Amino acid sequence: MGRGGLTGADMGDRGATQMAKISWWQAAKPVPAEPFGPLVTLSIDGRQVEAPAGASVLNAAVAAGLYIPSLCAHPDLPPAGQRGAGDSGCNLCLVEVEGLPGLRKACSMPVEKGLFIMTDSPALQSARRSHLAQVLGHHPHVCLTCPQRDGCARTECSYGNPVEARCCSIFASCELRKVSDYIGIPNNTPTYRPGSLPSVKDEPFYDRDYNLCIDCRRCLVACNEIRGVGCLEVKTAPDGHTYVATIKPTLIESGCKFCSACVTVCPTGALLDRTLDPAKREASMVPCKAACPAGINVPLYVQLAAEGKYGEAVAVVREKLPFPGILGRACFAMCESACRRGMLDDPLSIRTLKRVADDNDTGLWRKQSKQLPPTGKKAAVVGAGPGGLTVAYYLAKKGHAVTVFDAQPAGGGMARYGIPAYRIPAEVVDREVGEVEKLGVEFRYDARVEKLDELFAQGFEAVFIGIGCQGGDKLGIPGDDLPYVVDSPSYLRAATMGLVNTAGGISTGRHVAVIGGGNVATDNARSSGRLGAEEVDMIYRRTRKEMPARDEEIEGCEEENVQLRFLLAPKRIELSANGEGRMKVTYAQMRLGEPDASGRRRPVEVPGSEFQENVDLVIAAVGQHPQKYTGFGVQTDDKGRITVREDSMLSSRPGVYAGGDCVLGPATLIEAVAQGRIAAAAMDRQLGGNGDIDEKLLPESREADPHIGRDEGFNRRHKVHPIMLKPAERKGWDEVEQGFDDAMARAEAGRCLKCDLAAKIQEAVLPPESWLEFNEAAVSGVSGESGVFQLLDTEKNVLMIKGVESLRAGLSAQLGKNNKAKYFVFEEAAMYTSRESQMIQAYLQQYGKMPGGGSDELDELF
Numbered sequence: 028m029g030r031g032g033l034t035g036a037d038m039g040d041r042g043a044t045q046m047a048k049i050s051w052w053q054a055a056k057p058v059p060a061e062p063f064g065p066l067v068t069l070s071i072d073g074r075q076v077e078a079p080a081g082a083s084v085l086n087a088a089v090a091a092g093l094y095i096p097s098l099c100a101h102p103d104l105p106p107a108g109q110r111g112a113g114d115s116g117c118n119l120c121l122v123e124v125e126g127l128p129g130l131r132k133a134c135s136m137p138v139e140k141g142l143f144i145m146t147d148s149p150a151l152q153s154a155r156r157s158h159l160a161q162v163l164g165h166h167p168h169v170c171l172t173c174p175q176r177d178g179c180a181r182t183e184c185s186y187g188n189p190v191e192a193r194c195c196s197i198f199a200s201c202e203l204r205k206v207s208d209y210i211g212i213p214n215n216t217p218t219y220r221p222g223s224l225p226s227v228k229d230e231p232f233y234d235r236d237y238n239l240c241i242d243c244r245r246c247l248v249a250c251n252e253i254r255g256v257g258c259l260e261v262k263t264a265p266d267g268h269t270y271v272a273t274i275k276p277t278l279i280e281s282g283c284k285f286c287s288a289c290v291t292v293c294p295t296g297a298l299l300d301r302t303l304d305p306a307k308r309e310a311s312m313v314p315c316k317a318a319c320p321a322g323i324n325v326p327l328y329v330q331l332a333a334e335g336k337y338g339e340a341v342a343v344v345r346e347k348l349p350f351p352g353i354l355g356r357a358c359f360a361m362c363e364s365a366c367r368r369g370m371l372d373d374p375l376s377i378r379t380l381k382r383v384a385d386d387n388d389t390g391l392w393r394k395q396s397k398q399l400p401p402t403g404k405k406a407a408v409v410g411a412g413p414g415g416l417t418v419a420y421y422l423a424k425k426g427h428a429v430t431v432f433d434a435q436p437a438g439g440g441m442a443r444y445g446i447p448a449y450r451i452p453a454e455v456v457d458r459e460v461g462e463v464e465k466l467g468v469e470f471r472y473d474a475r476v477e478k479l480d481e482l483f484a485q486g487f488e489a490v491f492i493g494i495g496c497q498g499g500d501k502l503g504i505p506g507d508d509l510p511y512v513v514d515s516p517s518y519l520r521a522a523t524m525g526l527v528n529t530a531g532g533i534s535t536g537r538h539v540a541v542i543g544g545g546n547v548a549t550d551n552a553r554s555s556g557r558l559g560a561e562e563v564d565m566i567y568r569r570t571r572k573e574m575p576a577r578d579e580e581i582e583g584c585e586e587e588n589v590q591l592r593f594l595l596a597p598k599r600i601e602l603s604a605n606g607e608g609r610m611k612v613t614y615a616q617m618r619l620g621e622p623d624a625s626g627r628r629r630p631v632e633v634p635g636s637e638f639q640e641n642v643d644l645v646i647a648a649v650g651q652h653p654q655k656y657t658g659f660g661v662q663t664d665d666k667g668r669i670t671v672r673e674d675s676m677l678s679s680r681p682g683v684y685a686g687g688d689c690v691l692g693p694a695t696l697i698e699a700v701a702q703g704r705i706a707a708a709a710m711d712r713q714l715g716g717n718g719d720i721d722e723k724l725l726p727e728s729r730e731a732d733p734h735i736g737r738d739e740g741f742n743r744r745h746k747v748h749p750i751m752l753k754p755a756e757r758k759g760w761d762e763v764e765q766g767f768d769d770a771m772a773r774a775e776a777g778r779c780l781k782c783d784l785a786a787k788i789q790e791a792v793l794p795p796e797s798w799l800e801f802n803e804a805a806v807s808g809v810s811g812e813s814g815v816f817q818l819l820d821t822e823k824n825v826l827m828i829k830g831v832e833s834l835r836a837g838l839s840a841q842l843g844k845n846n847k848a849k850y851f852v853f854e855e856a857a858m859y860t861s862r863e864s865q866m867i868q869a870y871l872q873q874y875g876k877m878p879g880g881g882s883d884e885l886d887e888l889f
Contacts, residue, residue, distance in 0.1 A: 067140035085133035106134040164217035170194035174865035191221035195296030202294035209794035239297035240270040246289035287785035314365035320701035326783035333776035338389030355382025359695040373746035399426035407487040412440020414687030415493030417703025423466035434475040478658035492685040500650035506600030515648035536643020543648030608641030675709035747775040816853035830863030
């Protein structure tokens with residue numbers, strides 16, 4: 028539908044809001060760069076507008092909220108006319124200038140004091156439609172004028188149009204469609220002849236269909252000038268029209284850095300990123316940040332690390348969590364799993380970069396860190412694990428008096444007692460617990476809390492429960508309660524406390540069998556080897572492919588001679604009677620059947636496959652569960668986990684909050700920290716604060732440079748592996764993974780695709796909605812050509828579809844006659860009766876009823 032007499036001023040609040048975001052004389056440097064002059068006043072459609080002298084009239088109009096159609100222009104790119112487009116380009120941004128003959132391109136006309144610009148007239152409408160016809164002549168457009176377009180899935184065509192003649196999958200959001208609807212597609216638009224240009228859909232990330240390119244050259248400018256990568260060029264099709272393509276056949280060969288700028292600015296479906304979720308645009312464009320439970324600005328600290336600015340990098344990390352040393356070593360690193368670089372080759376080693384930043388901390392963050400004066404309010408934290416420590420840290424910074432109670436002799440929770448010291452050294456835990464203590468937090472160790480009533484009686488007004496999942500699940504087979512069968516939390520805790528191979532402690536023996544395939548199982552297997560076991564088996568009932576443990580942990584097991592034994596499951600455990608080992612384990616071989624609820628194939632026992640082996644210790648690493656909370660007075664689910672509100676971590680008991688593994692079940696350190704942040708904010712509000720725990724620890728705001736430059740070989744660089752302690756040297760508890768040196772860290776961080784840059788690209792300026800208010804002024808601006816109009820009510824529901832010989836006369840006849848009509852749209856059509864019939868049939872197919880509400884109104888509406 029054409030937009031008739033709409034002018035730039037009709038963009039209204041929507042346009043003003045969108046344009047307010049654009050610092051257009053600063054966002055992109057014109058090519059060639061010319062300094063802008065002082066602000067001057069000009070008139071656009073009768074409105075007084077201020078703009079810098081020398082800027083383009085198009086940008087002046089856009090910044091003022093006045094719409095001028097254009098397919099070459101984009102808020103983050105220099106105007107086409109100021110980047111050397113000359114007479115080429117879309118030529119849709121034509122305007123009239125008082126005192127000057129002919130029509131002028133707004134993108135190339137510089138702002139001057141006293142100009143009187145008009146953006147709408149019959150001559151402009153005609154010229155724009157003529158130029159639009161030229162654009163559409165080389166682009167599939169049959170769907171743009173189809174009466175069934177709005178309800179069509181574009182998988183099959185009722186009119187038999189071939190696939191290559193139809194519009195693409197982004198029809199609903201296509202900028203070209205919206206601009207075409209606004210201008211109106213003329214009847215003399217050339218029929219599109221399907222081309223034979225390449226359509227590439229088998230390369231990383233992007234689908235490229237050059238047959239859909241309209242040669243607007245946005246991608247060319249974004250890649251070659253704004254980003255400085257230079258992997259695109261203009262080419263000529265066999266029929267003589269031009270299009271933009273890669274300088275070499277593939278993206279890799281062309282030097283693409285996969286920054287997504289070209290795709291983001293493309294107004295058609297010529298360039299599409301198949302990996303993105305349109306419903307979650309920013310989250311899928313910057314998945315590392317979206318995947319982080321704590322919301323760390325991952326791209327920023329990675330890019331700072333690439334520059335060797337580790338003090339700044341750790342400041343960014345500390346804005347969202349107080350334990351970069353711990354999390355830099357043992358975070359589950361959801362960000363790495365989500366990293367888009369992993370779709371190209373290997374994901375970035377984001378976790379290790381966090382650790383390197385912490386190892387090289389300059390203390391810069393301390394200068395910005397603030398602690399509020401004492402409030403006189405008291406809060407208690409039960410459990411000194413990552414979740415509880417996070418709560419204590421932020422509440423103390425808000426000025427509240429915090430006391431932490433823990434049943435163990437030192438703080439850290441699972442970071443100390445559930446993860447071996449070769450992964451997180453005790454001195455790292457001590458240092459970061461010490462940062463919490465520096466804020467004045469009181470720690471009471473060896474202090475098990477049995478009843479919360481006692482805490483409230485001591486004057487604590489809010490309590491956080493963060494006691495984790497201390498109970499280990501049993502194997503569920505005969506003999507799983509024998510003396511030399513232990514659960515994984517008990518074994519790891521004993522190892523940390525020096526209670527293995529001691530009187531009254533756990534005796535490892537010569538041969539250990541660890542049952543399980545997760546990270547906790549690898550921790551137990553590698554720890555038992557350090558505690559005297561000569562032979563360590565890790566028994567897993569599926570294959571390596573299904574193992575939930577991280578690859579580096581599995582590789583660590585292999586390097587340390589742990590025997591990974593797949594498709595095996597224990598059936599029963601008995602005391603040994605032959606003196607070879609303390610126990611006898613009966614195993615059964617397994618095969619994989621159909622997938623279970625987890626999506627992994629279900630292990631099925633192979634009949635007659637049982638066999639026995641002698642072992643000295645069995646460690647069950649098959650799961651963990653929370654302990655009972657009988658004295659806490661809080662509601663739990665059927666698995667014993669405390670139930671809370673997700674937005675505050677408030678339990679069923681007023682003033683009592685909970686988070687971490689006691690809420691989630693056995694989860695991750697970073698998830699415990701994330702829940703601790705939520706709880707801290709909510710508890711602060713309860714204690715009289717504003718609930719704002721966010722910090723700005725980077726001294727000055729940092730915006731990434733949009734110019735990333737060309738870098739030969741960038742897209743072929745695989746990950747840099749961290750420095751590792753040699754397997755022969757891993758007899759004790761020295762840290763195995765030792766991070767990066769400076770050169771390695773910079774090289775690894777330099778592999779970042781800088782996905783956040785594309786997310787900062789603004790959306791293109793779109794036409795205002797096509798409907799017009801149904802009044803005499805708007806109708807008077809409609810042409811007298813034949814066509815079809817629709818009348819709409821206040822909710823934009825269709826009341827009437829009518830073909831007429833004169834659009835202006837037909838609409839005028841309805842003024843004052845149809846009181847329900849508040850808006851209208853129209854399109855010119857020489858065969859208006861046929862077009863009316865098509866549109867009515869399309870409406871019936873989509874809505875199953877006649878416009879206007881039913882047959883009773885047909886005489887009035889048709």
